[in-house]
Amino acid sequence: MRIIHTADWHLGRIFYGIHLTEDQAYVLEEFLDIVRDTKADVVIISGDIYDRAVPPQDAVSLLDDIISRLVKDIAVPVIMISGNHDSPERLNFGSKLFATSNLYIFGKFSPNFSPVTLEDKFGLVDIYPISYLEPSIVREKLNKEEILTHELAFKEILNNIHLNKSLDRRTILVAHATVLGGTTSDSERPLSIGGAETVDPSIFDGFNYVALGHLHKPQSVKKEYIRYAGSILKYSFSEVSHKKSVTFIEMNEKGGSFIEEIPLSPRHDVRIIKGKLEDILAGSELDANREDYIMVMLMDEHPVLNAMAKLRKVYPNTLHIERCQFMPSNSCINTYVEHQCLSEKEIFSSFFNQVTGKDMSIEEEKAFLQVLEKLRAKNREAS
Template identity: 45%
Template sequence: MRFLHTADWHLGRWFHGSSLLEDQAHVLDQFVELAARERVDAVVIAGDVYDRAVPPADAVSLLGDVLERLVVRHAIPVVLIAGNHDSAERIGFGGPIFERQGLHLRGTLSRLEAVTLQGRQGPVDFHPLPYVEPAFARALEGGESVTDHAQAMSHVLARIRSGFQPDRRHVLVAHAFVAGGSESESERPLSVGGSGGVPPSVFEGFDYVALGHLHRPQRAGSDRIRYAGSLLKYSFDEAAHDKSVSLVEFEFEADGNCRVTPHRLRPRRDVRVIEGRMADLLAGAEAFGPRTDYLSARITDDGPVLDAMARLREVYPQLMEIRFARQAATGPTVDGAGAGDHRRRTPADLFASFFRDMQGQDWTEAQRAAFEASTRELLEAPPNGVLF
């Protein structure tokens, strides 16, 4: 059995005001070509196929085109589940009808039966499990005591295991946050306070667990429990990620181990962070890589930089944001003169906090004296006084 594991396409996503649909179509063309070239037995999409519950029409059209090419043109079965970004009902619509063509859609917990697909060495049971909200797991028989995501996942998986065929391999397709996983800015938290995590131990008994939700490709406590990662980089803190899809191959002999091979897709534009002094960024663009990538510029000048965004965009047309290294080094003021009720602090202390945030260092006594001298006349004037 050989199948492609992918997740978190987030079709219809916007990145700092720019639509990513063309970028997504670009890599999905490569994905379809990869599936056909590798002659895979199935494609698994582990949730968050759309970026929001009501996706734009062009995102729906793109998904329809990709699924038509995979299922109809290349006769590759597809197993697709809803993630926390998706509408469960919209993803699952028409599931029993589409299954006749090899497209297996699961959006809600109303159908937990396995999808049996024929591999080169025998049948494999795929268990599509859409994103599990504790409230929905609690509504299932025996789930009255479910209060969090870990209990919800454990309860639903117990029901799935009860129907295991012992002579088959079992692949779980799920969308969840496994405790210990490496998160990114672009993921939507599954709950407040960290209660959305599930331990890797809940997946005991499955030969492979194809996960979605976390955007960095990674294992989750075991080589058989894996996140494929997102289709593209969706935030600048993902700039160092190596995005890929996973080719999973089962060896049915011996202990039934599986081999996972990442396949990188070439983005239309990369997401990168460039850093340097303003003059160097403007004059030496060739040294900072392709100018048309989606860029965040980290400016290292000590002094003020005027109109940085407009000036840099003349050189880097896809510049999305700018940051100043001096501010990143210090962060917002949270103690000393920068803390407390501003109404109870002197103007000099307020300006000292502002100076520290902007310059990354405390002002000198001479600078403080200059500020106090320049503002003394204004501060000592009568309430209705005129200074000129």
């Protein structure tokens, strides 16, 4: 069986004020070609179809167009689940009716764990789609008070599946989750506050392929067949090094899989350009992709006037500028990501060091912490 696994389309996403729907339409044309060229037997979309619960109209039209071309023109069954960005009820619209036309939508969690069964020349394949789940909803629907975490919710559901599944069939699980050991990026919204969202990959034992959504970098976790397809576009500057793709799986008679990443080519890449303003402006002449979505890390030691206006003349989609002279040790490499992990005290002491050329004394540190505590107290009262 040939499977195309994709996820995290985030239709209708806005990136630094730019509506990405046209970029998404562009890359989904390429996606349709891939589905056609690989002669896929099924397309699996593992959640985060839309970027938000009430998506913009053009995002809804885009999904309508792509799905109908998949199901009607290419005649490939489509199985999709909701992710944490989707509205379960809205995505679920029409699902019973659409299932009669080979479009299987699982928006709302339901305690009915029957699979979508497809057939190839070797026999039957059972595909178990689990819509995005909140532990509280699973707790209520299954009436099990002990379900407090994502992992416990999954374990309960998977137990039900394993109890009822046909042992002579190959099986695929479709889920939207944070699997322990996976690499995260900045464009994923946490599933829960406080870190009770990760699930151990060992809970997926017993399936031949696990089609995951949520993490935006294409990757396998622990075992090759436990896999995130990744998002179709880069949705944050922390993803500049990602190579976005869809996953092609060819499953054999025994359920073993040949797995290949088929790269996607965006209309605009997301890039970081680093250097002094004059060098960047001069270098842009040789840059064939000036329309890309750009973050600039300015290395100038002295203030520069109207940097954004100057940059946008050559790179019209400059979206953000970072000033490196205010950063620790004047080095910008990876600090964009790293400085977000620093504490307020660390950020302030590096700023202090940059401005004064020396480290804060114990007295100064104390004074800073007092001011910080006052500010926090004020914020607490305000909220």
